Amino acid sequence: MQQRTSRHSDRQYPIVRYYWHCLKTLPLTISMRLFKRQAAQSFLGTLLATLLFSTTATADFKAVPLESLAPTDEHRQATAVVFQLMQRYHLNRVTVDDELSEQIFDRYIDSLDPQKAFFMASDIEEFYEYRQRFDNALRNARLQPVFDIFKRFRVRVEERADFARGLLKQDFDFTIDEFYTFNREDEPWAPSQKAVDELWRQRVKNDVLSLRLAEQSNEELVETLEERYERMERRVSQIAKNEVFQVFVNAYTLSVEPHTSYFSPRSSENFSINMRLSLEGIGASLRTVDEYTVVQSVIPGGPAAVSELLSAEDRIVGVGQDLDKEIVDVVSWPLSDVVDLIRGPKGSTVRLEILAAGEPAGNPPTLITLVRDKIKLEEQAAKSSIVDVPGKEGTRRFGVIDLPTFYLDAAARAEGVPDYRSTTRDVRRLIEELTTADGGVDGIIIDLRGNGGGALVEATELTGLFIKTGPVVQIQNSSGELNAEVDNDPEVAYAGPLAVLIDRFSASASEIFAGAIQDYGRGIIVGEPTFGKGTVQSVAPLDRDGKLGQLKITIAQFFRVNGESTQHRGVVPDVLFPTALGSDAQGERGLDNALPWAEIAAAEYDAWSKNKVSYTDIQKRHESRYRSSELFDVLIKELKEQREARAERSVTLVEKERQEEIAEQQADRQKRDELYRAELDASENNDDNDDVSAPDIILEEAANVLNDVIDFLPRR
Numbered sequence: 001m002q003q004r005t006s007r008h009s010d011r012q013y014p015i016v017r018y019y020w021h022c023l024k025t026l027p028l029t030i031s032m033r034l035f036k037r038q039a040a041q042s043f044l045g046t047l048l049a050t051l052l053f054s055t056t057a058t059a060d061f062k063a064v065p066l067e068s069l070a071p072t073d074e075h076r077q078a079t080a081v082v083f084q085l086m087q088r089y090h091l092n093r094v095t096v097d098d099e100l101s102e103q104i105f106d107r108y109i110d111s112l113d114p115q116k117a118f119f120m121a122s123d124i125e126e127f128y129e130y131r132q133r134f135d136n137a138l139r140n141a142r143l144q145p146v147f148d149i150f151k152r153f154r155v156r157v158e159e160r161a162d163f164a165r166g167l168l169k170q171d172f173d174f175t176i177d178e179f180y181t182f183n184r185e186d187e188p189w190a191p192s193q194k195a196v197d198e199l200w201r202q203r204v205k206n207d208v209l210s211l212r213l214a215e216q217s218n219e220e221l222v223e224t225l226e227e228r229y230e231r232m233e234r235r236v237s238q239i240a241k242n243e244v245f246q247v248f249v250n251a252y253t254l255s256v257e258p259h260t261s262y263f264s265p266r267s268s269e270n271f272s273i274n275m276r277l278s279l280e281g282i283g284a285s286l287r288t289v290d291e292y293t294v295v296q297s298v299i300p301g302g303p304a305a306v307s308e309l310l311s312a313e314d315r316i317v318g319v320g321q322d323l324d325k326e327i328v329d330v331v332s333w334p335l336s337d338v339v340d341l342i343r344g345p346k347g348s349t350v351r352l353e354i355l356a357a358g359e360p361a362g363n364p365p366t367l368i369t370l371v372r373d374k375i376k377l378e379e380q381a382a383k384s385s386i387v388d389v390p391g392k393e394g395t396r397r398f399g400v401i402d403l404p405t406f407y408l409d410a411a412a413r414a415e416g417v418p419d420y421r422s423t424t425r426d427v428r429r430l431i432e433e434l435t436t437a438d439g440g441v442d443g444i445i446i447d448l449r450g451n452g453g454g455a456l457v458e459a460t461e462l463t464g465l466f467i468k469t470g471p472v473v474q475i476q477n478s479s480g481e482l483n484a485e486v487d488n489d490p491e492v493a494y495a496g497p498l499a500v501l502i503d504r505f506s507a508s509a510s511e512i513f514a515g516a517i518q519d520y521g522r523g524i525i526v527g528e529p530t531f532g533k534g535t536v537q538s539v540a541p542l543d544r545d546g547k548l549g550q551l552k553i554t555i556a557q558f559f560r561v562n563g564e565s566t567q568h569r570g571v572v573p574d575v576l577f578p579t580a581l582g583s584d585a586q587g588e589r590g591l592d593n594a595l596p597w598a599e600i601a602a603a604e605y606d607a608w609s610k611n612k613v614s615y616t617d618i619q620k621r622h623e624s625r626y627r628s629s630e631l632f633d634v635l636i637k638e639l640k641e642q643r644e645a646r647a648e649r650s651v652t653l654v655e656k657e658r659q660e661e662i663a664e665q666q667a668d669r670q671k672r673d674e675l676y677r678a679e680l681d682a683s684e685n686n687d688d689n690d691d692v693s694a695p696d697i698i699l700e701e702a703a704n705v706l707n708d709v710i711d712f713l714p715r716r
Contacts, residue, residue: 063237066154069147075245076141078548082249082262083138091478091535091554092595094256101135108134108149108251114185115290117203118156120196121189127152138252146248147241154236160200161233167204168222174655180206183649205653213658214364224329232332242266246549257554258591259537264549281343282350282370284310291332292317292355297452297505300404301379309368311357312505313642316342317365318353327353327367344372358642360651363662380404382423384430386441387703392711398703399434399441401427406454406462406509423454424461431465431494443497443706446513447699449527453508460485463516465493466523470605473512474559475536484561484603498523499706501699502571503579504586507531511566512558518571519562522608524615524709525573526702528580532588534558534567535595557595563602567595574615575622575705577698578636618708625704631697634672641668 087093094100109127113119130137130145137143180202181187190196204225211221242264249262283302284295292315295304304310319341320327330338342350350372353365385400403423412420427446434441453459460472464487471484500514500523511530517523536556542548558566568588573580588594626632652658 063234064240066151069151069154069241069244071141071143071147071245072241074547075143075241078245078262078542079138079141079143079249081542081548082253082551085551085553086253086256086260089478089553089555090256090260091557092257093478096135096138098132098135100255101132103255104134104138104251105131107255108146108248111247111251112150112153113156115182116184116187116189117196117199118153118160119189120156120193121191123152123156124189134252137248143245143248147244150239150244150247154239157236158233160196161229163197163200164204164229165226167201168208168225172205172208174205174209174212174653176653178202178653179650180653181650182206202653206651209653209655209658210364212655213662228329228332231334235332235334253551255593257535257593257595258588259533259535259552260554261552262549263552265546267549281339281372282310283373283375286316286335286339286342288335289315293330293333293335293338297450299375299380300450302375303370303373306379307368307370309370310352310354313357315355315357316352317355320351320353322349323351323369327351346373348372358638358645359665360645360648360661363665380407381421382426382430384434386434387445387700389700389703389707391442391707396442396707396710397439398706399431399444400447400699400703401430401434401444402447403427403451405451406456406458406513408455408458410455422461423458424465427462428465428493435494435496441496443499443703443710444494445499445501445699445702445706447501447702448506448510448514449501449503449698450505451507451510452505452531453510453533456485456509456512459509459512460487461489463487463513464489464491466495466498466517467520467608468492468606470520471561471603472516474561474563474600474603475556476559476600477556482600497706497710499702499709500525501702502527502530502573504528504531504570506571507533507587511571512560514571515560515564515566518574519560520605520608521613524575524618524706525571526575526705527573527577527698529572529576530566530570530587532566532568532570532594534565534588554595557598559598559600561603561605563600565598568597575619577622577701578626578632579639579698581636581639613713615709617712618705621708621712622701622705626701629697630675630678631695632701634676635697637672641665 083096087096105127109119109124127145127149130149133145137145182203184199190199207225207228208221211224216224246262246264246267253260253262281302282304283299284304285297285299286293287296288294295310295312295314295316297312298304298310316338317329317331318327319330319338321341321344328341330341342352344350348371349369351367351369353367355363355365383402385402387398387400389396389398406423408422409417409420413422431444434444456473463472467487468490469487471486474482474484476482498517500517502510502514502525506514506527507530511532511534514525514530518525534557535554536558537552537554539550539552541550560566570587570589652661
């Protein structure tokens, strides 16, 4: 299809050329470091939370006048610049035509009403004339239809909030056999006013039942829900024209590729603040999914990670201060307001009501208590430990280097500080300690689970500790130019048996390191396929004074030295663990419009071994071992339950049945816990049971696999 030309040219908008220079010259390490916290989850949920929530809360809660929601000259200018940058410099230069217009329209509607709870079929039919005109809206900056759709959405939210509050005055019969469909992504739009009223009757009934099961009195739950529905209405009424514009532009950018995003001037400021604040408080990155505040990732070294009480995908439904303050229901709260409640001074206490990742939406929450603290950066540094494994020739000792992130004190390095901290320097020291103390070790495991990336230079230099010399990663920009990051240091810090342990949250720099070790044949890769984020983003403002906002744009792609991309597929382990089941829908593979896997010519490099090794027998030995392991069986069943819970789309509204389901789930979990305790030789009646250190069975199995490599494969 022929590329259309835009009436907006570089002559009209020289800022396009100026800021492309900024994009090209921005160091890749800055881009990776800035966005590494996004790597383990889709950026979309966090972004939409910022768009619809965090920029809209005001002290006096004044609604934005409906008539003020209209495009401005700044919006038209920003549209032109974004359009030019996307067409000229994005890695995936998608033609803006009627087909893309339909995707933009659908994504814009979906970003406003993802669960089809507000718009009716008649609204969508009325808007349908715009479905093939959003490409023209981009080309010509004619944005009024965007605002007309949003204003209708706001009216519908007000109607639903009033209706929901009115339903709280009636009594519900929880013996009637009916279900509430809480996941309506694939459901049709409500065909009539009567149908949308019925949908909301079920929704309110479910909200009431959930709070009843959480042991709230009738008076308490009515008050809680009245506040919840009022907040829902208020947050939408406070969305200003800049945020409406932002939702639309991101409907465009996210229809092209999931890591490219536009930020309005205020959202740009909030985004930078949120990135800094991720290292404070409880140590968790949060995002909004539907009405829930969801844990995106737990940051190593923070209170949440140290406590082991909070995990990725847990939902926060209530927040309380200190040990005696009231728990505040935060369902449907703006993300920024939830963050404000959770944050606090170092040493203070916060209590969180949690729906665990594997629990259905209707379950009563679990209460946890955390003491706020700053993230101790030293807790994110590499650490070592020892795992002992029985082998053919007796017990073998394997050194483990746990690497939560790829870090570098770039400022200290630039200033010439001799003992500046870096991943490579710390790992080199740990290798020396492991190989010289107490008779040394028989092999080393680099643990990259949960490592979302970091400084590119550290991925290159760390690889250099295990190979002689050669390229580590190839980087191709949107113009097709290809460059390589190369290890030029012939010194090898460790030449013995090596394993790299990865999971679905290992991303960016982790994938570069693991991919290089695999390509060179330097060690065995074990675990789960990695996240699959093989692209590079840079951020640039759209004008010189910040009035137009900024664009995070994908400008380059990583390729392994064998020519394969880390994009989409990630790094596939040589030995695949059973926890990988279901991972094909996670990471980059689960994101809409993710760039596909690609391949270029291989770089010139000397493999560690000239003979390609087959790990088929090692995989079979691993499978035989985990199938006979009760602990692995417990873990796999737990993961299966979590997947099934995430796949649920509806919940019963019969109170007795809901109670029975909850009791059954708790009984199943207790049985698994008892089996786990039995495997640890710790009975439930043992008073010292809390002191028993739970084994890391994934790490232990990685050691078993490396042990098999030594026993059954030829030495290289």
